């Protein structure tokens with residue numbers, strides 16, 4: 563099969579790149595290794611509020627179950643003291659069921675003319691004279707797709723040896739990942755839908771744990787392991803454990819995550835291939851979608867001008883963008899921003915426009 567753009571991965575970054583490129587009149591193919599868009603899911607489904615989110619949301623709101631986010635609290639679990647209490651100033655955005663959100667994006671992409679193939683796993687990039695010209699897959703029905711530009715949107719996997727970047731890493735820490743398990747919990751006590759709780763403590767078992775109470779009776783939270791969740795739940799010496807005491811998961815999914823979360827990879831484009839979303843080191847649903855938008859626009863221009871080296875413009879565009887300066891890094895917020903308040907206030911000002919990019 564031949565097309566203008568082949569996208570590896572049907573997450574938000576890949577789907578938005580695909581939809582944008584199709585809207586621009588390009589012939590786009592998306593390949594997704596799983597049998598469903600949006601699953602397995604390991605994400606709290608928080609769409610950070612900014613111009614992009616609110617514009618998108620006006621289009622898809624009716625198709626989604628959602629909860630507006632109205633508050634974020636940073637709490638010391640041992641004393642119960644609230645260290646930061648950030649009320650809604652327009653930064654919050656929404657909680658959505660992530661799997662349904664992704665499927666909505668897939669629907670929009672398909673309606674724009676994208677061809678989406680599920681259960682097709684990309685196994686390697688095809689290179690000619692050092693330049694990527696498409697992908698090979700493990701599927702008998704679609705063994706290869708050739709394209710003018712390849713967009714790698716394979717998520718966190720891109721950082722690992724299984725990914726396609728063959729990373730030119732600045733340091734080992736750039737690609738260091740840790741694992742955890744995310745749960746949808748029922749019966750979490752004394753939480754209010756739409757109010758995010760972040761627990762800060764010296765104790766590593768409590769540090770950085772967060773509660774994301776959605777409006778339909780579930781709270782999302784992640785832990786270092788299933789055992790760690792049950793251990794934390796059985797403790798009686800802190801507020802978080804008290805809230806978890808009667809809770810049980812109805813959905814669990816393991817996940818890898820980057821230690822250097824929030825820091826983009828230094829290599830975000832190579833000959834013939836652009837990395838978007840988590841594959842370029844950009845965390846966050848909305849941030850990832852914006853990288854997809856930039857990639858599609860840059861690819862369209864390069865294809866139109868018949869100079870595929872033009873895709874290197876993506877690197878310049880991204881580094882000048884608001885999402886690069888204000889990354890989504892729900893871990894290590896204080897390291898990056900100093901305070902949660904600074905983070906949310908700066909995030910809500912994120913604009914998609916970048917000088918020189920139509």
Ligand SMILES: Cc1cc2nc3c(=O)[nH]c(=O)nc-3n(C[C@H](O)[C@H](O)[C@H](O)COP(=O)(O)OP(=O)(O)OC[C@H]3O[C@@H](n4cnc5c(N)ncnc54)[C@H](O)[C@@H]3O)c2cc1C
Pocket residue numbers: 570571572573574575576593594595596600604605606607608609610682683684685715716717718719744784817818819838839840841844845846847848850890
């Ligand atoms: C515990 C946790 C909670 C989070 N909570 C939030 C949150 O509340 N809000 C937020 O904004 N962000 C959150 N994030 C981050 C967010 O989930 C990611 O930044 C986002 O999913 C990245 O989107 P993406 O499209 O880049 O990659 P992904 O969503 O990971 O999509 C990549 C896609 O590529 C496919 N793929 C991979 N390899 C191949 C292959 N070889 N062939 C074909 N397909 C392939 C995968 O199956 C997948 O569908 C969270 C992350 C974690 C780990």
